[in-house]
Amino acid sequence: MSEPIKLTRKDFSSDQAVRWCPGCGDYAILAQMQKTLPDLGVPKENIVFISGIGCSSRFPYYMNTYGIHSIHGRAPTLASGLKLANPELSVWIITGDGDSLSIGGNHLIHILRRNIDVNIVLFNNRIYGLTKGQYSPTSLQGHKTKSSPMGSVEQPLNPLSVAVGTEATFIARTIDTNVKHMGEVFRRAAAHKGTSFVEVYQNCVIFNDGAWGYATDNQTKEDHILELEDGQPLIFGKERDKGIRLNGLTPEVVSLADVSPDELLVHDEDGPASLAFFLSRMRQPAFPEPIGVFRDVQKIPYEEGVLSQIDQAVATRGKGDLRKLLLASDTWEVGPEHTNGHN
């Protein structure tokens, strides 16, 4: 890539008026993305944002990069084709809980297992916003919405547990109000080679206000979230006085007044997938919910595998020659006077 010219947040803002509801968590995510991108050293023309349908999917219109606002749930499919056509591009998928976990669930699991080198940012607000307030695949059981007036009977999906199950190589979580943390998670996601999957707790101020209140309320959040650090024991709490210990196969919250930090579970981004899965299962109110990088492992991205097979084919067969290709079969020649022959 060419030498980076220092860009600013403004370079990444398009001339289109942003049309999210006042107070929407999406604003913070947009601002943080526009602030983070200049630090990545990627030429602006090499950055592409692709989205599906939903409030979050308006995102590409507000970025002064290349972009596609596609159709519901299908952004990963466009990103896959684009990345195969031009692996040099830095491709970001912007999606929501309905877009990626309901209508686009199939594409999400397949892009994650293929490990195509793109970054997925899932805005999880646990509601359908653009269609004005129906329950989503991440809405909690009992959640009363327009389409579930007596409370949702459905079991919610846990996006990060799904990601672990698909062999995803980079899994992280952040919160719309914690902009510093979000910027760092975006940087880590961009640096990862392979599919990066980032869940952002995002507040829908109109249809599901306060859904993540426990994680954003300044008074309580430190008791309800746990900031992951690679190689460090799982400690949380306003006073950093609580930790997570494994008791057999069961995690438990312990007080550091009673338990030595040495006995706590230690985070390992490159550790077994079961650790990331176990972290993803930690849910309020029984446990603090982890944020940060759950998993970061190296595997060959899909498009590299595809291109290396092309190189291999060229090395063994030579660069394709059309004439040879058309003749590559049993051929015969019809001469002017039945001088037919088998070539």
Added chain:
Amino acid sequence: MPESKQHIEYQDIESVIIRFAGDSGDGMQLTGLQFSNTSAVFGNDISTLPDFPAEIRAPAGTLAGVSGFQVNFSSEEILTPGDAPQVLVAMNPAALKANLIDLEPGGKIIVNTDAFNNANLKKADYDSNPLEDGSLDGYDVYELPITTLNRNALAELEGLSTRDKDRCKNFFSLGLTFWIYDRPLDTTLTYIEKKFAKDPLLVDANKRALIAGYDVGHNTEAFQTRFHIQPAHLKTGVYRRITGNEALALGMITAAQKAGKPLFYGSYPITPASDILHNLANQKQFDVRTFQAEDEIAAMGSTIGAAFGGAMAATGTSGPGVALKSEAINLALVLELPMVIINVQRGGPSTGLPTKTEQSDLLQAMFGRNGESPVPVIAPATPGDCFFMAVEAFRMAVRAMTPVFILSDGYLGNSAEPWLIPDPDDIAPIIVKHPSEPANGAAPFEPYKRDPETGARPWAIPGTPGLEHRLGGLGKQPDTGNVSYMPLDHEQMVKDRAEKIAKLADYIPPQTLIGPEEGDLLVVSWGSTLGAVRSAVKRVQGQAYAVSHAHIRYLNPFPRNLDSIVRRFDRILVPEMNLGQLIFLLRGRYGLETPFVPYPKVQGRPFTIREVTEKILSLVE
């Protein structure tokens, strides 16, 4: 070779249609292919059609497991695999039962009597043995214990099980047909050497089986006549056998090479289109990037992404797959990106007849999407034409910045014909222009600023500094492409897209007409029916009837002169493998009051020449 028997007659004939039929494990496809290749190399014109069951491994010996391969070979030009077979090679009772209905009255039947035991007769639902109960009276039946004769021929070979030896019996029956139709063995002998190169024992066994079959013809009193079919007067040049699916793959690679770009093919496996994916996956040295997507929608989405990235992008499927792709096709249409969508049509609706042919997705291609959503639609007429139409589809896609539909079908996809191999240097380059700066200098780039001649918008690709832009499925402002719900913006964009597709009529070649320029009866057809319809029209013209034929390869837009052609005839006969979809388009497009005579056939099988001939005669006599 052993001493020959007395009194062998040689008879010169113009053409023969043979169908090889057996259990799907009997190697009938291979046998048919070898017979075709030998005949092609010998210089006959050929046309072939495989017919295999939808079940991968139906129980052996049952009707569901019958696999067939039909070869038509001739000293004259032929356009179809032939109507009714004149010769049936049946390796078991089920093969006889499933195919006898098609055999010409008085046709030849060669049967393997060893397979006509009680168990096999029962599996084929025969109450009594057709070889004994007189039900084959009227046919010319040759009963041979092929399994036994083949085992005897291989008796001296050590190291092969009886089962392995029995697997050679398809070459035995092939050898016999080679003798009857006076074909040389060398093409197949060479093939056997290559195919079994890793196992000299199998080379030996299969060669012996082939030669033993040939010798049986020579030595058996039952065979008194050999038939000779002279080489055909084909255009001079180098030929190969090609199926429609192979030709589409080669055509797409050629188009990408001619554009100097990688070829992207995103596809989800589906009968009868999967062979295109297989063919392309094996040509990576041409920078072919195949993507076996997780579903049909993903195949379409990835194709859009690849087109945005600047690749020559295509997807291929069959009707049910197109149904799933519809929403994404509309996205491609409003993003105005160039790509090719292949539909190898099969019997529908729903899952329908996966391995059988039909032309019933024409209206789906034209109208099967929400909103005003015109796309160009073209249809190759022969297996070899699939090559040219694949290149043509990319030319149209790039010219008008639009997805383009190719409507092939199961019959074109799987049937084969000799193909005069074109010189790649004779194929014009596909000129692709990617802008490197905004057209009007310093002003912001306008992604929907249209070319006044073609109506196409510029194809700016990511990685180009200064041309960053956003595309999307929402309503747009002309020129800028910015989101707009303004009434007149929307109307203009809808009209601009329609006009752009209509303007492709400036590019496509005029409609050709065979026969008188005007008159009583015009036969109009499209797609894979060319062979049967053209042959029928020629027959009728040969009987001094004034009948004309227009075969349409460009279905949207229609060629400009089609309008005047169809107005010069009193009646228009349209044979279609659907209930009248082309008629619907012609009526709608031209507001014709001319009486149309529909001739629908929806049996999962192509028209026969005889059917179309009789239909035409019923109108003109």
